[in-house]
Amino acid sequence: MLAGHFALAAVVKSRQPQVPLWALMLGTQLLDVIFVGLYLGGIEKLGSVDGGPAGYGELIITADYTHSMVGALGISLVAALVTAIAWGRRNGIVIGAMVFSHWILDLVMHRSDLAVLPGNSGGLPRLGLGLWQLPWASAALELAMIFVGAFLYYHAAMRTAIKAERVEAKAGNTQAGFRNQAMVASVALFVFLVGTLVADFIVEN
């Protein structure tokens, strides 16, 4: 699930416009970004349900540090603290929640492969509600999130652009064109989100 995470970032951007979109997008994928580093280092692993290449919804991860519940909470807390130092408490909370939202969405999608404690200490039962077992249902959920995210982002961007154009018009500049830029950003977001979902279907891990 890539598109769903990014779509959630777009939804949050529309409600918290002061947080840059790149920070929300990076935040929502931070667990996977760290996972790639640990995967390359041989610490965390990827597999598939049947042992072959993993298509959409067939992924099994052994990511007992980045994707364990407590590990994800720890990473979210660090991200929140770093953001709070740079951009204030409110933005810190937003980014922290954004980072942990990755684990929540993974909990809904993944089969039971998410550990509770880092390193799967204590051998507690692994978590995962397994919506991926119904690939078309999970894809439909992601698609719905894409439409909601793109729609809300478009509205927020247009509202901001209209305000900016009014300010520019008062200053005598009637050629600001912020609405065009908002439209370009919104269309690009939608295309990229759909592209990410399609790529998730095509590319095998």
Next chain:
Amino acid sequence: MVLFVAVILFVVVMGYLDSRLRWPKPTEKVQKYVSIAERSSTLRRD
């Protein structure tokens, strides 16, 4: 890995397109409410 690189490019491109819009800055106080004094000043006639 190809997908990972594509995702990074996605974030960079969207970050650039988004930054061209005049969103409030992260450290800027977002003004959700317009004070009554401010509203009435727009109705005042010179």
